[in-house]
Amino acid sequence: MTARRNSEQTVRTSWEPLANWYDGWMGKDGSIHHRKLAVPAVMELLDPQPGEQILDIGAGQGVLAPAIHTAHAQYTGVEASPTLLRQAQKYHGNSGTFLQGDARHLTTLPGLQRASFDAAVFLLSIQDMDPLLSVLEGAAWMLRGGGRVVILMTHPCFRVPRQSGWGWQEERKLQYRRIDRYLTPLSIPLKVFPGRKQGISMSFHRPLQHYINGLAECGLLVDHMKEITTYKTATGPRAKAENLANQEIPLFLGLRSRKL
Numbered sequence: 001m002t003a004r005r006n007s008e009q010t011v012r013t014s015w016e017p018l019a020n021w022y023d024g025w026m027g028k029d030g031s032i033h034h035r036k037l038a039v040p041a042v043m044e045l046l047d048p049q050p051g052e053q054i055l056d057i058g059a060g061q062g063v064l065a066p067a068i069h070t071a072h073a074q075y076t077g078v079e080a081s082p083t084l085l086r087q088a089q090k091y092h093g094n095s096g097t098f099l100q101g102d103a104r105h106l107t108t109l110p111g112l113q114r115a116s117f118d119a120a121v122f123l124l125s126i127q128d129m130d131p132l133l134s135v136l137e138g139a140a141w142m143l144r145g146g147g148r149v150v151i152l153m154t155h156p157c158f159r160v161p162r163q164s165g166w167g168w169q170e171e172r173k174l175q176y177r178r179i180d181r182y183l184t185p186l187s188i189p190l191k192v193f194p195g196r197k198q199g200i201s202m203s204f205h206r207p208l209q210h211y212i213n214g215l216a217e218c219g220l221l222v223d224h225m226k227e228i229t230t231y232k233t234a235t236g237p238r239a240k241a242e243n244l245a246n247q248e249i250p251l252f253l254g255l256r257s258r259k260l
């Protein structure tokens with residue numbers, strides 16, 4: 001617990017310094033990855049029912065809000081960055097409610113009450129949050145019994161920032177995935193332009209066991225997972241091998257868990 005609290009005091013993970021860059025890339029409707037892969041996968045795992053209360057933690061510009069609204073469920077987004085929150089209200093204020101807050105302190109955030117949500121979602125946000133347990137505890141606290149948590153993240157087994165990548169084996173005409181490190185948790189500085197000192201936030205690599213065991217520690221048991229490959233089709237001389245590798249090695253991992 002002490003380590004957890006110490007790290008809370010030192011790690012700043014809001015994307016406020018990256019907000020203008022991120023908004024330029026995402027816009028109102030999200031990146032092509034959001035539209036083709038991430039949002040459809042979250043909606044499949046979440047399966048929101050009419051009238052349900054859905055909490056989106058680390059909501060960014062609220063790209064998930066229209067899909068929840070269309071499903072006739074009630075959307076609330078929590079986001080740490082004031083600039084992204086303003087954009088969320090501008091783009092999707094008609095589809096839901098947005099609150100500024102820190103995912104590590106959801107239990108004390110005005111406007112949120114214990115056991116008042118049917119589901120919580122982390123759409124490409126949990127790997128930008130730390131400590132993991134504080135964030136998962138907050139999500140579990142928000143849920144009614146049987147409520148679900150849906151996490152969509154880059155696949156922690158195959159996409160380790162700076163410690164994984166594609167390789168080419170000429171003899172076998174084979175594109176392979178190289179994993180240099182996996183089990184050790186890593187903190188990775190995020191920069192808009194490599195080499196620039198400004199605009200830094202942190203991202204976190206953790207092995208899969210940290211997510212599954214962290215969820216279980218908070219009374220959230222995984223009941224479904226989905227491994228998602230890229231939508232991209234390669235062209236060029238190595239296209240066959242690249243497409244095979246792209247269809248074998250997932251880009252994203254979706255996890256759904258339920259509160260006991």
Ligand SMILES: C[S@@+](CC[C@H](N)C(=O)[O-])C[C@H]1O[C@@H](n2cnc3c(N)ncnc32)[C@H](O)[C@@H]1O
Binds near residue numbers: 014057060102
């Ligand atoms: C990669 S962005 C994803 C945003 C959005 N879910 C999407 O898919 O576009 C990660 C978001 O998590 C937010 N975030 C990071 N740490 C947070 C915290 N402790 N509390 C609330 N939001 C946080 C960042 O500000 C950023 O907007």
